[in-house]
Amino acid sequence: MANELVNVGVAQLKIGTSEQMLRTILGSCVGICIYDRNKKIGGMAHILLPEASGSSQIEKYADTAIPALINLLLKQGCTKEFMSAKIAGGASMFKFKISTALGQIGERNIEVTKDILKKAGIALLCEDTGGSTGRVIDFFLNDGHLKVKAGGVEQNYYKV
C-alpha cells in the first residue's frame, strides 16, 4: 500500500492516520514519534531545543511539544497503554570546543526528550540518536515502523 507523504518541518508537530507516512529531516533537533498500535494512529514532533522556559511556541521545545503531542493523540481516542515512542536525531558538530553551549544542544535534546517521555509514562522502544550524521526519518503509520536514513545507510525499527 502506498503511503501518503506528510512533511513535518522544523519545530512542527503533526499527527496522522494509517495511510500516511510522516517525514522530517534532523540535525541536532530530535524527532519524537509516538504510535498507538491499537488505533493505528501516530504523531511526530520535531523539536529544536529542550526547554521552553516560558516561551509560547510549544512545538519548538521537548518539554512542551511532547505533552502536546500526547494530548492530540489522546483526543483522537488513543490510550497511553497502547502508545509507544521512538526517537531520532540529536546529532552534534563533528568538531567543536566543549565550552561552546551550541555544541551541547544535540545531547541536551536527547536527554530531556527521554526524561519527558518517562515522566509522561510513554515507553521508549528505540532510539537512533547522537553522532554527527544528518537523518531523514520516515514514520509509517500503518504499522508504526520508523525508517532512518543517515549518511546513505538505511535502518528500520519495527518494534511497536
Next chain:
Amino acid sequence: MQEQIKQRLENIISTMTQLPSIPDVVSRIINMVNDPNVDFKAVAEEIAKDQSLTTNILKLCNSAYFSKGKEIVSVDRAIVTLGLKEIKDIVVLVTCRNVLDKPILGYDLAAGEMWTHNLTVAILAKKMAMDIKRKDLADIVFTGGIIHDVGKTVLALYVANTFKDIMKVTQEKAVTFIDAEKDVMGFNHQDIGLKILEKWKFPDSLKAVVAYHHNPENSPKEFYKAVSIVHVANIITLMAGVGIGGDGLYHALNPDAVKETGISDADLEKYYSIVPEIVKQAKQI
C-alpha cells in the same frame, strides 16, 4: 578511480567551460555597486537592458522579505527605496537561483533543499551583521550566504561515487567532511566554488566567503569578520537540519570565528531557536 576523479576535476577547473554560468550582467552590476563613485542611473540602465531580469527584480522587491510597504513598479524606484546594495543582493538572488535550486545528488539534497538552506544562511547572516552593528557587512554576508555552497553543484557528481571513501576518511583520520573531500578527490566544494566565482568575475569579498566558510581561519584578514559570520550562520542552519545532507554535521564550529563575530553563547542559541521563522521568510522569497 580516485586518480581519475582528481584528473577530471583538474580538467574541469582549468578549462572552466563545464563550470556553471550566470549572465555577465551580474558581475557588471556587483562591480558597479562596489564602486564608491557609482552613478545609480547607470545601474538602473544596466538592469533595464534585460527585461526578464527587470521583471524578476520587481517581483522580489515587492515580496514580503524585501518590501518596504509601498508597491515598487520601476527599477529606478526600487533603487531609491531599497538602496543599491539591496538591489545588488536581489540581482544575485534572481540570477543564481537556476544554478542553486537543483537536486544535489551526491550530498543527498532534493531539488530546492540547498536553495532553502542558502537563503536561510543569507537571512540569518544578514540579521547577525545588523545585530552586531555591522550594517556595512550585511550585503556581503547575504550574497555570500546565497552562494557559499555553489561548489557543491559541480562536486556532487563526484561525491556520489566517492561518498563511502570520504566518510571512511572522516572516521579513520578524524577529519571534517571537507578535509576528507580534498583527501579523496584533491578538491573540496570550497575550492570548486572559488573557481566558479573566478569564472563569474565576482569580487574578492565573496570569493573569501565561498572559499573559507568552513575554514574561516584561512580567510584573508580584511574579510575575516564577514567570513566568520557566514561560517556561524551556516553551522547553526545545518544544526537545525535545514539543508543538511549526507555530509551531516561532519564539520567544525570554529571557536575563534565565533569570538570574531562577538556573538555570545546565549545569542547563538537564540539564533538557532529562530531558524524556523527564518525558513518561513526564506520560503516567501
